[in-house]
Amino acid sequence: MTCNGNDDLGKVSPLFQKFTGMQYHDVATLEDLEPGTCLSIELDDAPGVALFNVDGEILALHNTCPHAGGPLGEGTLDGEVVECPWHGWEFNVRTGQCIENPDPEWSVPCYRTRVENGVIQVAFPPETP
Numbered sequence: 001m002t003c004n005g006n007d008d009l010g011k012v013s014p015l016f017q018k019f020t021g022m023q024y025h026d027v028a029t030l031e032d033l034e035p036g037t038c039l040s041i042e043l044d045d046a047p048g049v050a051l052f053n054v055d056g057e058i059l060a061l062h063n064t065c066p067h068a069g070g071p072l073g074e075g076t077l078d079g080e081v082v083e084c085p086w087h088g089w090e091f092n093v094r095t096g097q098c099i100e101n102p103d104p105e106w107s108v109p110c111y112r113t114r115v116e117n118g119v120i121q122v123a124f125p126p127e128t129p
């Protein structure tokens, strides 16, 4: 299952937004997120986001760990897996699935991303925050 990643649909952004209601928000720049690193972003008008650069591919998860609320964007990224900084649970940053507890109950929501002119954008549903 892949529900994240550089968004091909972003190339037809107006249709994507019309039929899904999703809205892209500027959250960071590529300069902020070197390959192999992650970043925690808190926004006024949208949920917190954990950003990951996996070999140049920008991926995004909800920033809150389902275990006890740790900021996943402040964790340690190893390939496609981030380790939560609080108690070490691991999550696949492409799918949001928890490695230790693969039950969907413990998965983290993932968000579509795209990069426009060096700016990382994340798509949120229209009802957010």
Ligand code: FES
Residues within 6 Å of the ligand: 065, 066, 067, 068, 069, 070, 084, 085, 086, 087, 088, 089
């Ligand atoms: S808060 Fe993330 S592992 Fe506990």
